[in-house]
Amino acid sequence: MTRRLLFLAVTFALVTLTVAADARPATLEIPAGNLSVLALGDSVTSGYHCNCDAFPAEYGDLLAQRNGTGVTVHNFGVGGIDSEDLLEELDRSSSQAAQAATDADYVLLTIGANDFAGHEDDVTAGRCTTECVTEELAGLTANLRDILDRITELDTHRTPEILVTGYWNVFKDGQVARNLYPQQGQNATEALTQATNQVIATAAQAAHATYVDLATPFETAPDITNLLAPDGDHPNAAGHALIADLLLKATPPTRKLTG
Template sequence: MGASARAWVVACAILVAGCSTGSGGTGHEAARTVVALGDSVPEGANCNCEPYPQLSATALSVPGTRQVTATNDAVGGYTSADVLAQLRSKSKVAANVAGADAVDVEVGANDVSYDKSCGNSTACYEGQIPKLEQNLAEIVRRVHELTAGHQVLVVLLDYWSVWLGGQYAKEQGAAYVGAADEMTDQVNGIIKKTANDTGSAYVDLRAAFKGPDYAYDETRYLSDDGDHPNAAGHEQISAATVDVIDKTLHLGG
């Protein structure tokens, strides 16, 4: 087991541990809190559905044993700099994180959002990548700073596409699809690297939406804007997140 997996097991134990029992054998329901940070994806934009942070909390709850609730502090349009500013301020968001058992972070797509002046020239966006890497590492560091004194699970989620996806991307032409794939590679690479470097959990949403070889069309998981997940997409993200927990902690065994 690698360092990241070991850290995941230790931190996640506080979230998924069963109820404790006293000498008389009477258990009590353990309360756990998940805070979601990031952009319009965890916020649930253009879905009119329950977003994945809440779905995951429900899936992790066990009646009479463990109650997991979600506080969704994600904001549409947010970049990594915006999330870092949330955590650095003396705000309700920082207070929510300070009391959290787990923090989901999905941010980065807006750092390299499609710009008509840049078009499909990936070189035009690449200058944002180092700042994203710096901010994401600082976000994780700040979460741990705010939660000093108790263990916290940090979950970093990536993207199926940082621009339009599925058939909506194909309608923009082959050059757009190629550029979107390249920028998604770069952003997701930073997210995965940060997870490895910081001992955080990593959820590969590109695989969740497009299959292990990234070969499937993800249109069925997208809302009609081609950018945000629909209800099925949020269910898929939730399932992928909970699956990481199950496989790592062998909850079904």
């Protein structure tokens, strides 16, 4: 934290950060003149297993540098949640995620991988691909539509810029996956990931949100293992930095403050 504050003092841009945590309540104040970033999603968003600044904080730094303004980041990423959980959270007006959505300039959304957790063993063993998760894919489609509608409805100050990411893999990847899964299991997880990303991209397009492809830059890296934490499931510091950079590149160059 000291390093970041010193750096931002030099660049004349301030990023304030709220992280959802069981141990302490989040504060939703946004300093006057600051842009507001709301991050919603699962353990990827929360920065689980990274021991680094998760991509929402890094994105906030990059946005502050680019726009020359203060940025407040509210990170409500929660490990283990699926799309139904997130929708329920946004439907509770008393939840801090819903409250933060009422005044967000940018919303970062990463959700969906945990919708398939109940079929992980079958898919990674190569016993099925998408045919065993047809109900889950349909549920994700419906939930994403409602989540994106809810985000827009909640923001009473402006229409937020919504950036929706896909996944490089809904399960493990890199050397960990190569060690654990047979080749047919690796092929099945890739097929399911492609189907999931198509659902996410279609939902984003229908809601006039921006879909941010993570699969291509992760999977075309010299070795995706170098972008992942030791568990093979979550991004490491390099992976989070890459996600933040991709999000910034997908963000419109200016954002007019209103309200």
